Amino acid sequence: MRIAVLDNELCNPKKCSYECIAACPVNREGEECIYIGPDKFHPQINESLCIGCGLCHKKCPFNAWYIVNLPEEKKESPIMQYGVNGFRVFGLPVPFQGVVGLLGPNGTGKTSALRILSGQLAPNLGMVSEGRSKKDVYESLMKTHRGTELQNYFERLLKEDVKSVYKPQQVNLLPDVIKGTVKEALKNCPDEIIKQLELSAVLDRKLSEVSGGELQRVAIAAALAKDADIYYFDEPSSYLDVRQRVNVAMTIKKLAEKKLVMVVEHDLATLDIMADRIHIFYGSPGVYGIVSQPYSVRKGINNFLDGYIPEENVKFRDPLQFEATNEKKPSKTAAVAFDEMQKNYDQFSLTVDPGIIYQNEVVGVLGANGLGKTTFAKMLAERQDVKISYKPQYLDSDFAGTVAELLGTADRQDKIIMRQLGIERLMEKSVKNLSGGELQRVAIALCLMKDADLYLLDEPSAYLDVDQRMALAKILKSFGTVLIIDHDLMLINYVSDKAMLFTGEPGIRGHARVMTLNEGLNEFLKSLNVTFRKDPQTKRPRANKPDSVKDREQKEQGKYYL
Template sequence: MHIAILDKDKCHPKRCNHECQYYCPPVRNGTKTIEFPDANAQPVITESLCIGCGICVRRCPFNAIKIVSIPDELNKNIVHQYGLDSFRLYSLPSLSAGRVTALLGQNALGKTTTMNILSGILIPNFGNYNVKDNRDEVISRFSKSVMGQYFKDLYNGNKKAVLKNQYVDLIPRVVSGTVIDILKNNDNGNLDFVVSELSMESSLHRDIRDLSGGELQKLAIAMALMKDADIYLFDEPSSYLDINERIRISEIIRKLAETKIVMVVEHDLALLDKIADQINLVYGSPGAYGVITKEKSTNKAINAFLSGYLREENVRIRPTSIDFNVKSSKRTTVTTKITSWTNLEKKFENFELHVGSGYINKEEIIGVLGQNALGKTTFIKMLSGTIKPDSGQVENQLRVAYKPQYISPDFDGTVYELFSTTMKEKMEDQFIKNEIIGPLDVEELYDKNVNDLSGGELQRTSVALTLSTDADIYLIDEPSAHLDSAYRMNVAKIIRRVMENNKKSAIVVDHDIYLIDLISDALIVFTGQQGIKGCSKGPMDMRTGMNEFLKGLGITFRRDELTKRPRINKLNSALDREQKLKGEYYYSQ
C-alpha cells in the first residue's frame, strides 16, 4: 500500500507547468495517478492507482510530493486523516487513572493530534475526512475497549479534560496582564497552593510580555493544574525549564496521577523515565503518517527507542542505535590546551557572576550544567567576546563560532539563501553536506522562508550553520531546545563527530542530561542564587562534575544494564540511599 502526501504549501502547479502529471506513468485503462481538476488547480493524487515508482517525487522541483509505503493492514485502523493526500494517524493509546501514560516519538508523527483527540478538541474521522464530528461513531468504534467509556464520558460531559498546550511562547498573543491577574481569573480555590508548588512567587507581578520561556511554561502548567478536571494532558511540560524545575514538575504530575487520568508528551528521556508508568512509542514517516504502538514499560520503551528497533512490531525506526559509554573519571589530558581563562567576574544591576579559572583542551567538549539565571549564557558570551568581563581575562583569543540560546530569525529569505549567503562555496564541502546538513535534514528546509521556520527547524538550521563555520572553538547554548528526542541524540552525535574529525573543541550548555552525557568529556557546574548570584566549579572530569551537580539536586542516577543510559533512581529507594551514602550520585554500576 502506498500513502501519497501532497504539501499544499509547496505545490506550485503554475510555476512547474504540471511536471508531476506529465511524468506520472499511466495505469489501469490509461488513468494517471496524478490528475488536475483544472488548469490552475493543485493536483489530486489517486492512491489506489499509485504503484510507488517515485517518479513524481523526483520530478517535483518543490519537494511537494511524498510517496510512502506501509503495510496494507494499517489502512483498516486509521483513527484520523486531515484530508485528501494528507497526514493520517493510526491507533490511540489507552488511558486510565492511577498511572502516567506517555507518548514518545519523533515530531510530526501525530503526538499533538493524539492529545487533541484525547482532550475532545478534535473528533477522529477514521479516514472519512468528509464527515465532521461524528461522536457516536467514535464511541461505537472503541466500544470494545476502555477507550469507549473514556470517549463516552468525555463527550457526555461526565468527565472534563484539560490540555496544557505545547506552544507556551504563544500565550502572550492571546492573554494580557500580570501573572497574578491571569491566575486569579482561573482560580478554582487552589491558587496559593499551585503558586507554591511551582515556585512562581518571583514572577507573580510581572507582565506576561516580559516573561521568559521557563516562566511561561510554569504559567501554562499552573493554569492547567488550577482547573478541576478528571483528565490532564501535558504536551511537552519540560520545555524551557532547567533540570531542577523539571524534577519538580515530574513530582507534581506523578502525584496528580494518583487520582486522575494523566498523559504526557515529553522529549527529555531522563525525565520521561522518572515520570511515566508506561510509554506508547510512535513511529512512521514525519508529515505522512504515525502509528502508536501498544503500551510498554518505561524501561523497555526507552531502550527500544534508543536501539532504533521495535521488536514486537518488527519495525526499524532508526538505521543505527544510540549508545552510551561510561566516561573515564579522569579528565582528558592527551592533547594541549587551546585556550584558558582566569577568574572572570561580571556585575550587572541585580546580578553578579564569578567564574573560576579554567581551560579547554584541543578536541575536548565541555558540558555546562546548572539552573536557569545563574550566568551560564553570560559565561559563554564572555568567552565569545560578546560581553567583556569586569575582571579577569580570556587568554589565547581564538576564532569562535557561537550559537546563542535564543535564536531570532532576522534574515529575509529562504534557508537556502541564508546558507548560500553565509557559507558561499563551503556549501559544496562534502564533509559539511554529509556530516552536518544531511543528518540534520536541513536540505528539506531549503525552500522555506527563515521567518516561517518552527522552533525545531530554526534550531536545526542554527546548529548546522554554527558547526559549518570555520572556527577553533564552538560555543553552543542549548542545542536541544525545541528538538524531539531523536534529533537531540542526533545533534549530540553530530557535534561529537564534527569536533573529533576536525580536531576542534566545544563548550555546550544544555539541560538535557542524556545529551550532556553523550557529548561531554568534562563538566562545568554552576551554582548560586537564581537571578542574584552565580558561580562556577570546574572544568571537572565527568564523574566529579555529575556528582557535584546531582548532589545539589538531591537525586541519584544509575546506569541501565543494557544500554548504559542514565536513569533516575526513585527517591529514598534502596539504591538511592546506598548511592548517597557512598557519594556516588551518577556512576554507580
C-alpha cells in the same frame, strides 16, 4: 499498503510545470493516477493506481511528494487523515489513571492524538470525502474498541462529557497572546501551586520579561489551576533546569493520582521519573504515525531506543546507542583559555575560575538556571581574540525569507550537517513558518556552518525529539571545539569530554569551574540530592526513585552518577 502524501508547503505549481504529472508512468499508460485536484491548482494521487515508482517525488523540483509503503501489518484504516493525500495517524493512546507518556519523533501524530482525545478534533477514520456524522464515527470507534478503556472514553466524548486542559509546547509564544503580569495570568491559581512551582518571586513581572523556564512554569501552573478530567502537557521540561524538571515531574505525577494525565516529553530522564505507561509513536514524520500498545516505562523507553517493538514485531529504525565512542581526539592545544572572570550587574555576581578548553573538546555546562551560564556564554562570545559562533537560547524567527536564503552557500561539510539535522526538506520553507523544532535545527546548522574556533550552543535540545537530539550528539562528537549548555543529562553525558559546573544561589551569585565529566555530574547531582544509574540494556542514565535501595546505596557511597 502504499500511501502518497503531498507537502502542501513545498508544492508550488507557480514555480513548476507539473513535472510530477508528466513523469508518472501510469498516466502515460492512459490512466489518471496523478492529476490536478479539485482546487484546480495542487496535484492529487489516486493511491489505488499508484505503483510506487517514486518518479513524481524525484522529478518535482521541491521533492513535495512522499510515496511510502506502510508496515505490512498496518491494514486498518487511520483514525485521522488530513485530506486525500494528507498525513494520517493510526491508533490512539489510551487514557489511564496515572501518567501516560507519549514518546516519538515530532510529526508522527502526538498532537493530533491529544486533540482527538480532548474532543477538539473529530476523527474521520480516513474517510476524507464522505462526511460522516460525529455520532456515527464515535459509535464505530466504540464498536472497534469494545471492552477497552477507549470504549468508555469515546462514549464520554460523544456526550461531550470530557473537560480537558492543554499545556502548549511553545511557551515562548505565550507573551504574544497573553498580555500583563504573571499574577494576572495566574489569577485563579491556588497559592500552593505557585509556591510548588517557585513562581512567587516573579508574580509582579510582565510575561514578556520573564525567562523561558519561568514561562514554562507559568504555563504548567495555569494548566494545573483549571479543573478538568484529563490534562495534556506538551513538552513540560523545555527550558527548565534539572532540579525544576524533577520538581515538575513530581507535581504532574501527584496530579495523576486523581486525574487522567498525558505527557509528550523528549527528555527521557524526566519521562522516566514521571510516566507510569508509555505509548511509542513511530512512522515517517509528516507522512504517517502509528501508535503502539501501552508498555511499562522501562520497556517503552528501551523499545523506543532499540527501534524495535518485539511484542508487535515492528522494527521502525536502527537502535540509538548511548555508549559514545570518541571519533575525534581532543588535542593538547588550547582553543580558548580564560583567566578568572568576573561580572556584576543588578544584584547578581558571577565568578568563573581560570580554565582552558582544548581544541576538539566538547565541554558540557551543568547547573541550575539563574547561575550565569548564559552570561558566561555571552562574555565569551564578545571576545575579539577568539572566533566564536554562538547559538542563543531563544530563537528569533523574524528573518523574512526562506531557510535556504538564511543559511546561504553551503560547502560539502555544511551539506552533511544539514542532512544529519534533516534540514534539506526545509530549504524552501519560510523561516517565519517554522515550528519550534525546525527553527532550533536551522539555528544549530547556522551556528555550526560558520568558521569558528569555538562553537557555543545554548540549550540546543529545546523542542528537538530524541532522534534529533541523538543526531545532534553524533554531529558534535565528530565536530570541532564545542561548549554546550543543556539540561538534558543524556545528551550532556553522551557528547561531553569535560564538564563546566555552575554552583551558587540562582539570581544572586554564580561560581563556575571546569572539571572532569564524572566529577561534574557527580557534584551536580549531589547538589540536587538525586542519583542516576545506567540502564543495563541501553546504557542510558536512569534516575533512581527517591529513597529506593539503589538511591540510598549510591548516596552512601557518594556515587550520585554511576
